[in-house]
Amino acid sequence: MTQIRRTRSGGRIDRSQPVRFTFDGRELTGFAGDTLASALLANDEHLVGRSFKYHRPRGILTAGSEEPNALVGVTRSPGSGTPNLRATQVELHEGLSARSQNRFPSLGFDIGAVNDLMSPLFVAGFYYKTFMWPKSFWNRVYEPFIRAAAGLGTAPTAPDRDRYAxxxxxxxxxxxxxxxxxxxxxxxxxxxxxxxxxxxxxxxxxxxxxxxxxxxxxxxxxxxxxxxxxxxxxxxxxxxxxxxxxxxxxxxxxxxxxxxxxxxxxxxxxxxxxxxxxxxxxxxxxxxxxxxIERPLVFPENDRPGVMLAEAGRIYANRYGVLPGRSIAVATACDTAYRAALDIHAAGGSIAVIADLRERPDEALVAEARAAGIRVETSCVVTGVLGRKRVRGVLLGRLRAGSVTAAGTVNADCLLMSGGWTxxxxxxxxxxxxxxxxxxxxxxxxxxxxxxxxxxxxxxxxxxxxxxxxxxxxxxxxxxxxxxxxxHAPREILAEGGEAGIGWVLGALPHDRDAARVRAFVDYQNDVTAKDVKLAVREGMHSIEHIKRYTTTGMATDQGRLSNMNALSIASTALDRPVPEVGLTTFRQPYTPVSFGTLATTSRGDLFDPVRKTPIHDWAAGQGAAFEDVGLWKRAWYFPRGGEDMHRAVERECRTVRESVGLFDASTLGKIEVVGPDAAEFLNRIYTNPWLKLGPGRLRYGLMLNEAGFIMDDGVVGRLAEDRFHVTTTTGGAPRVLAHMEDYLQTEWPDLKVWLTSTTEQWAVIAVQGPKAREAIAPIIDDIDLATEALPHMSMREGHVMGGIPCRLFRMSFTGEAGYELNVPPSRAREVWEAVWANVEKLGGCAYGTETMHVLRAEKGYIIVGQETDGTVTPDDVGMSWAIGKKKRDFVGMRSLARPDLVAEGRKQLVGLLTRDGTTLLEEGAQITREAVPALKTPALGHVTSSYVSPAAGRPIALAMIADGRARMGETLHVPMPEGAITVEVVPPVFVDPEGARLNV
Amino acid sequence: MLLIQCPYCAVERPELEFRYGGEAHIARPESPSELTDEQWADFLYMRSNPKGVMAERWRHVHGCGRFFNALRDTVSDRFLAVYKAGEPRPDIEAPEPTAPNKETGR
Amino acid sequence: MSEAPLYSAAGDTEAVLAAPGLRVSRTRPLARFAFRGDPAAAGKAGAAFGASLPMTPLAANRVSARAALWLGPDEWLLLAADETAAAIAVGMATALADAPHALVDVSERNVALLVEGEGAERLLNTQVFLDLDPAAFPVGMATRTLFAKAEIILWRLGDEAFAVECWRSFAPYIEGLLVEGARGL
CATH class of the missing domain: 3.50.50.60 (FAD/NAD(P)-binding domain)
Known part of the structure; x- marks a missing residue:
C-alpha cells in the first residue's frame, strides 16, 4: 500500500525522487517536494494526532502554518528534536523521523481518550471549577494530573546541539x-x-x-x-x-x-x-x-480525521498530486470550494456531493459542477460525520426557514469544507x-x-x-x-482565472442532532466547542477577552487565526450584540511558534556574555586557582594547594598575608582618569570627602553617595597632578560611577572644565600586601623611593619597574597590612607579576584570591559596597562620618543626610558580632532578634552582612547592620535559625589591629 | 525596539544604544542646604508622570555619550522632538493626531 | 584588502579568521589617546597631533599613520602608528598648555580587529545592528556602537574593510562571535 492517493500526474513534486520516511516508526514513502502532511495523505494516512484536552483523534485540516491538529515531533538524534511541528510545514527528506503526540500507548489506541468520555468535566472554565479546593491538592494531585493528561509534545531531554544564527x-x-x-x-x-x-x-x-x-x-x-x-x-x-x-x-x-x-x-x-x-x-x-485563510464550518464532529478545508484539498491535489480521499464530499458557503471540487475531479478524484448552504449559489458554478457529473445540493447543511478515526460518511440536512431536517447520508471518507475566507x-x-x-x-x-x-x-x-x-x-x-x-509606476500584470471567492458563513451551523450529545469544535487545538463559548457567555463572560481566557479559545499556536471569527460570531449571537461590539482579542507575537534557539541565536554557552579576563588570569589558572564571577569578570577566588578545600586555602592565605606577604590581582577595579583645571572641584562635589587640599602624590579613600544620601560606591583616589586624578571604583560599580559622574558634569555643572576617561583596562593592578610587601617589590622598582618617609601610607608615585615599564605605584591597604598596588600596562602585567611572584615565593608568601581579600578586610571592619550596604545605608550608618568633609558647602547627597528619617534614632548601624560559643559560623543574611524565640511578627533588629572564619581572631567573626547598633556594644542578641537560635554578642566591627599600627611598618 | 534620534550625532539609532534618564528639566537646586525638607523631598522624589507629552532625559551612552532631552508621547510611545541639554523645551503641548504612515522605519 | 598605514595585521599566525572573501585579524599596538575638550582646544590639538580633529559627527580624519575619530561633541579618539604615546603626549601638552582639555593615554585599554573582505558587512551585521550599506555607512565613517553585548568603535576603512576597536578584555568575546558568525554566513 504505497501512495495509493497519489494522482497519476501533475503537482510540483518530483516523482523521480522517492523519499523514505517514518511516521510512528512505520516506513512510508513520498516524493521530493512533499510536506509530511502531503506524503501522509498520499499514503491515505489521515489520523496523525490526538487533541490537547479530550485526546480525540485528529487529522490534517489545512495545508499551511495555521494547522491546529497535525502536530508532530521530529527527531534527528536521541534526546533531541522538536515537538509540536505542523506536519503541513515539515518538508519531507530522506530518513525523516516523525512521531505523533499526546497519545499512549499508540495513536490508534490511546488511553487518554477516556477524557473524551469525561468531557462534561472539561467544559469551559474547568480549571477554575474543578480544581478550586482543597488548596493542598493543587501541587500534589491536580497539577501533576493535568500535566500528564493534557499537553502537546514532549520537550527534548538533551541540550540543543544545533547552531542558531x-x-x-x-x-x-x-x-x-x-x-x-x-x-x-x-x-x-x-x-x-x-x-x-x-x-x-x-x-x-x-x-x-x-x-x-x-x-x-x-x-x-x-x-x-x-x-x-x-x-x-x-x-x-x-x-x-x-x-x-x-x-x-x-x-x-x-x-x-x-x-x-x-x-x-x-x-x-x-x-x-x-x-x-x-x-x-x-x-x-x-x-x-x-x-x-479559509474558515472551518462549525458543525458536529467537524474535527474527525478526513475533515479538511476545501482549499487545502485543492492544494494537495494541484500542488502535491494527492487526492485527499477516495470519495470526497464538499460542504460550503463559498464559491471557491467549487473550484476545489472541480480541480480534484479533474485530477481523478471522486466528488460525492457539493452541499451548499446557500439557497442560490452562482448558477454558472453550479452548472459547471453538474456538467462534470458532480451532485450539487443547495440549502444543504452538513450536520455531522460518521466514523471516529476517519470519516466514513457525511450527514446532510435540508435548511428550510431556519430549521433543519435530515436529508440523508453520503458515503465519503473525506469532507472538504469552506466557511469563506478570513x-x-x-x-x-x-x-x-x-x-x-x-x-x-x-x-x-x-x-x-x-x-x-x-x-x-x-x-x-x-x-x-x-x-x-x-x-x-x-x-x-x-x-x-x-x-x-x-x-515609479506599479508593474502592470494581466491575469485571468483565480476568481474571487464569494460567499461566507460565520458561527455554529444549525443541525437536527441531539445538542446534548454532539460537539462542534471552534478551536481545534485547544478543544474548545461552540457549546463552551455559549456556556462562557451564560456564566457571565461578556467581554471577548474574558471569553478567550475562560474557554481558551484563540489561545492556540495559530493565535486564533483559524478560530477567532467563528468564536466571535457565536459569542455575538449568544450576547445578542453585533460582532464589532463584542470586540476582538489582540493578535500577539509570534505569528507562528518560534524555537528558543532562534530567539537566543548566538547568546549561549561561552558566548552568552562577554567573559572578561585580566592579564593575570592565565597565570592564576596555571596555579590551579578557583575563579568566581564578579560582574562579567572572572576573578581568582582562592589558590588551593595540595588538595586544600576553600576553607583551608583561605585560612592559609590569610595567615600568610598577615605574617609575610600576599599577591593579589586587583586589575578589575574600575578606574577613571579625571582631568582638567576643575578636577578637584568636581571631585569635591561628587564625593563626601574634601579634595581641594589633597596634594599631588597623595591618596584618599573616597565615599560616593547618590542624591538621596545613600552610599553608592567607594574607592581610593590618587592625585597625579594639580589637574589630574586617578579614581578607582568597585569592580562592579565602574560603569555606574562613570555614568553618575558624566550625568552631573554634563547636566548640572557643564561650566566645569574637567573631563572623564575610563582607564579600567589601561592599567592592570598588582596588589602586594603584608609586612614583607616592601621587600617583595623593592628589587623590581627602578626609580621610586619606597622608604616610609618618602612614600608613606596613602601616597603614590609615578615611575618605572623592571627597567622601564611605566608604573603608578600606590601605597595603600585593603587588608590592614602595609601594602602596595602596582598599576602597570596590561601588556606587561604578566611579566611584572611573575617577577614580584618570584620575590614573594622567596619570602614565603603566597598568591591570594577574592575570598581571602574579603576575610582580611572584614577583620578590619572595612565595608564592601553592596555587601554591608544595600542602597539604604548612609555614611553614619556604617560608622564613616569621618569621610565627610565637615566644612563643605555641598556635595551630592549632602542635603539628604539631614533629612529627618536619616538622622532619626533606630537606624541600622554597622557592628561586629561574635557567637557566644566561639565556633558557630553565622549565615550571611540571617536576621537578628532580641529574643531567642521572638513572638510572631516581631520585627528583626537587623541582619548579618558578612561572616567568615577569621584566622587572625581565631574564631568566626561577623559584621551586621543592627538598629542602634553602636549603643548595643556588649549586648547579647540572637540569630534564630531552623536548628535553633544562635546567641551572639555585639562588638566593635574591627577585629584586628584597631589602632592601624600595622599599616605603617 | 524604538529608534531614537540623537541630536548630537544627528542620526537615528536603536534604543539599545541609549539609557533612559528620567524626567527632564528638574534642575538641581543651587544651594540645597537652604531648602526645607519638603522642598528637598519634592526635588528628590516628586515627578509629573504625565499621560501624554513628557519631557525626559536620555543618554546616548553607547554612542556620543551625551545626555539630551526628548519629548515623548507616553500614550503612543512616539518621540515628538529631541533637543540638546540646556536647550529650552520645544513648544509642543499636544501630540499630533495619529496619522497613517507617520512612523517610518528610520 | 585595504592597505592601512595605520593598522597593520599582527601577522598570519594571528589571523582570527581567514575564509574566502573574509578575513579577521588582530592588529599591532598603536598609540591611542582619548582627547576631550571644547572645539577650540580640539583645533589646537589637531594642529599639534598632525591630523585635525573632525568637527562633523561620526567623521574620521586619517593622515598617513595618524587618525582622529569624532566620538562625541567633546570627545575624540586619536591613533598613531609612528611614534610612542609618551612622545606624543609631551608634544601635545606643550602645544595645549593654555587650552583646558584632557589627554589620556588609552593605548593599552583598546585593541583593534580588522574585518575585511567581500563578506565583511554581512559578518559584522551578525552582531552589529547598524545599516552598513555604503550609502548609510560610507568609507571614513566611525561611530561608537554595540557588537552584541560589547561596546565597540566601528570605523569603515574601505569598501570592504572595517576596524573594530574595543576594550581589551572584550576582544575574545568579539572574536568568538565573529568566528561563530562566519560559519554558514
Missing amino acids: NRYVHCDVLIAGAGPAGIAAALSAAEAGARVILADEQAEMGGALLHETGATVEGQPADRWLEAALAELAANPRVTLLPRTTAFGYFNHNYIALGERVTDHLAVPDPDLPRERLWQVRARQVVIAAGS PNVSLHSQSRGKLVWDEERGAYLPGDAVQAERSAGSCAGVDGLAAVLADGARAGAEAAREATGKA
Whole structure:
C-alpha cells in the first residue's frame, strides 16, 4: 500500500525522487517536494494526532502554518528534536523521523481518550471549577494530573546541539508573504530601485500561484510566470529572497523579526549551516501580503480525521498530486470550494456531493459542477460525520426557514469544507494598526496604519487573482516611493482565472442532532466547542477577552487565526450584540511558534556574555586557582594547594598575608582618569570627602553617595597632578560611577572644565600586601623611593619597574597590612607579576584570591559596597562620618543626610558580632532578634552582612547592620535559625589591629 | 525596539544604544542646604508622570555619550522632538493626531 | 584588502579568521589617546597631533599613520602608528598648555580587529545592528556602537574593510562571535 492517493500526474513534486520516511516508526514513502502532511495523505494516512484536552483523534485540516491538529515531533538524534511541528510545514527528506503526540500507548489506541468520555468535566472554565479546593491538592494531585493528561509534545531531554544564527538587516521595503500580491509588490518595488526583502514562510515562494493551475498571468500559466518573476527578483542584487522564513513579530518603528528555517528540510545538513536564522529587520516601509485563510464550518464532529478545508484539498491535489480521499464530499458557503471540487475531479478524484448552504449559489458554478457529473445540493447543511478515526460518511440536512431536517447520508471518507475566507490581519494588528469590521464580507480588515506599512492583496480584503496582483503592484510601488522618495509606476500584470471567492458563513451551523450529545469544535487545538463559548457567555463572560481566557479559545499556536471569527460570531449571537461590539482579542507575537534557539541565536554557552579576563588570569589558572564571577569578570577566588578545600586555602592565605606577604590581582577595579583645571572641584562635589587640599602624590579613600544620601560606591583616589586624578571604583560599580559622574558634569555643572576617561583596562593592578610587601617589590622598582618617609601610607608615585615599564605605584591597604598596588600596562602585567611572584615565593608568601581579600578586610571592619550596604545605608550608618568633609558647602547627597528619617534614632548601624560559643559560623543574611524565640511578627533588629572564619581572631567573626547598633556594644542578641537560635554578642566591627599600627611598618 | 534620534550625532539609532534618564528639566537646586525638607523631598522624589507629552532625559551612552532631552508621547510611545541639554523645551503641548504612515522605519 | 598605514595585521599566525572573501585579524599596538575638550582646544590639538580633529559627527580624519575619530561633541579618539604615546603626549601638552582639555593615554585599554573582505558587512551585521550599506555607512565613517553585548568603535576603512576597536578584555568575546558568525554566513 504505497501512495495509493497519489494522482497519476501533475503537482510540483518530483516523482523521480522517492523519499523514505517514518511516521510512528512505520516506513512510508513520498516524493521530493512533499510536506509530511502531503506524503501522509498520499499514503491515505489521515489520523496523525490526538487533541490537547479530550485526546480525540485528529487529522490534517489545512495545508499551511495555521494547522491546529497535525502536530508532530521530529527527531534527528536521541534526546533531541522538536515537538509540536505542523506536519503541513515539515518538508519531507530522506530518513525523516516523525512521531505523533499526546497519545499512549499508540495513536490508534490511546488511553487518554477516556477524557473524551469525561468531557462534561472539561467544559469551559474547568480549571477554575474543578480544581478550586482543597488548596493542598493543587501541587500534589491536580497539577501533576493535568500535566500528564493534557499537553502537546514532549520537550527534548538533551541540550540543543544545533547552531542558531542572527542577522541584522535594513531595507527600503520588506514584503511579508510571497503570494501573488507579495510577488507583484516585490517586482514593482525592485523596479523602482528599492532595497527589497521578500520573505515567505513556505519552502516555495508563490502562494496561490503554486496551485492556481487554471489561471494565466501575462498570457502564461501561473506557475511559469511565477518562475520568471522569481528569476527576475533573484537576479537583482538589491533584492533578498527568503523562503522558509516567517515574519513572526512586528514591533516598534518597523522593526520586524523573521525566523528562517535553514536546515530542517535537509537530509544531511552542512554542519556549518545554522539550523535557524533570526533576521532582525529594520524596514523603511512594509508591505503585508499575508493572504487569507479559509474558515472551518462549525458543525458536529467537524474535527474527525478526513475533515479538511476545501482549499487545502485543492492544494494537495494541484500542488502535491494527492487526492485527499477516495470519495470526497464538499460542504460550503463559498464559491471557491467549487473550484476545489472541480480541480480534484479533474485530477481523478471522486466528488460525492457539493452541499451548499446557500439557497442560490452562482448558477454558472453550479452548472459547471453538474456538467462534470458532480451532485450539487443547495440549502444543504452538513450536520455531522460518521466514523471516529476517519470519516466514513457525511450527514446532510435540508435548511428550510431556519430549521433543519435530515436529508440523508453520503458515503465519503473525506469532507472538504469552506466557511469563506478570513483575511490574515495578524501582522497589521501586531503593528498596532486598528481593524475595521466589514459587514458585507463578514470579516475584519486592516484599518489605518500606525506604522509605515500597508496590507495588499487578500489580507486587505481584495479578491481574485487579477485584482490581487494589481493591488500588490500598487502597494510595492507606493512603499518604494515612500521609502526612497523616487516615484515609479506599479508593474502592470494581466491575469485571468483565480476568481474571487464569494460567499461566507460565520458561527455554529444549525443541525437536527441531539445538542446534548454532539460537539462542534471552534478551536481545534485547544478543544474548545461552540457549546463552551455559549456556556462562557451564560456564566457571565461578556467581554471577548474574558471569553478567550475562560474557554481558551484563540489561545492556540495559530493565535486564533483559524478560530477567532467563528468564536466571535457565536459569542455575538449568544450576547445578542453585533460582532464589532463584542470586540476582538489582540493578535500577539509570534505569528507562528518560534524555537528558543532562534530567539537566543548566538547568546549561549561561552558566548552568552562577554567573559572578561585580566592579564593575570592565565597565570592564576596555571596555579590551579578557583575563579568566581564578579560582574562579567572572572576573578581568582582562592589558590588551593595540595588538595586544600576553600576553607583551608583561605585560612592559609590569610595567615600568610598577615605574617609575610600576599599577591593579589586587583586589575578589575574600575578606574577613571579625571582631568582638567576643575578636577578637584568636581571631585569635591561628587564625593563626601574634601579634595581641594589633597596634594599631588597623595591618596584618599573616597565615599560616593547618590542624591538621596545613600552610599553608592567607594574607592581610593590618587592625585597625579594639580589637574589630574586617578579614581578607582568597585569592580562592579565602574560603569555606574562613570555614568553618575558624566550625568552631573554634563547636566548640572557643564561650566566645569574637567573631563572623564575610563582607564579600567589601561592599567592592570598588582596588589602586594603584608609586612614583607616592601621587600617583595623593592628589587623590581627602578626609580621610586619606597622608604616610609618618602612614600608613606596613602601616597603614590609615578615611575618605572623592571627597567622601564611605566608604573603608578600606590601605597595603600585593603587588608590592614602595609601594602602596595602596582598599576602597570596590561601588556606587561604578566611579566611584572611573575617577577614580584618570584620575590614573594622567596619570602614565603603566597598568591591570594577574592575570598581571602574579603576575610582580611572584614577583620578590619572595612565595608564592601553592596555587601554591608544595600542602597539604604548612609555614611553614619556604617560608622564613616569621618569621610565627610565637615566644612563643605555641598556635595551630592549632602542635603539628604539631614533629612529627618536619616538622622532619626533606630537606624541600622554597622557592628561586629561574635557567637557566644566561639565556633558557630553565622549565615550571611540571617536576621537578628532580641529574643531567642521572638513572638510572631516581631520585627528583626537587623541582619548579618558578612561572616567568615577569621584566622587572625581565631574564631568566626561577623559584621551586621543592627538598629542602634553602636549603643548595643556588649549586648547579647540572637540569630534564630531552623536548628535553633544562635546567641551572639555585639562588638566593635574591627577585629584586628584597631589602632592601624600595622599599616605603617 | 524604538529608534531614537540623537541630536548630537544627528542620526537615528536603536534604543539599545541609549539609557533612559528620567524626567527632564528638574534642575538641581543651587544651594540645597537652604531648602526645607519638603522642598528637598519634592526635588528628590516628586515627578509629573504625565499621560501624554513628557519631557525626559536620555543618554546616548553607547554612542556620543551625551545626555539630551526628548519629548515623548507616553500614550503612543512616539518621540515628538529631541533637543540638546540646556536647550529650552520645544513648544509642543499636544501630540499630533495619529496619522497613517507617520512612523517610518528610520 | 585595504592597505592601512595605520593598522597593520599582527601577522598570519594571528589571523582570527581567514575564509574566502573574509578575513579577521588582530592588529599591532598603536598609540591611542582619548582627547576631550571644547572645539577650540580640539583645533589646537589637531594642529599639534598632525591630523585635525573632525568637527562633523561620526567623521574620521586619517593622515598617513595618524587618525582622529569624532566620538562625541567633546570627545575624540586619536591613533598613531609612528611614534610612542609618551612622545606624543609631551608634544601635545606643550602645544595645549593654555587650552583646558584632557589627554589620556588609552593605548593599552583598546585593541583593534580588522574585518575585511567581500563578506565583511554581512559578518559584522551578525552582531552589529547598524545599516552598513555604503550609502548609510560610507568609507571614513566611525561611530561608537554595540557588537552584541560589547561596546565597540566601528570605523569603515574601505569598501570592504572595517576596524573594530574595543576594550581589551572584550576582544575574545568579539572574536568568538565573529568566528561563530562566519560559519554558514
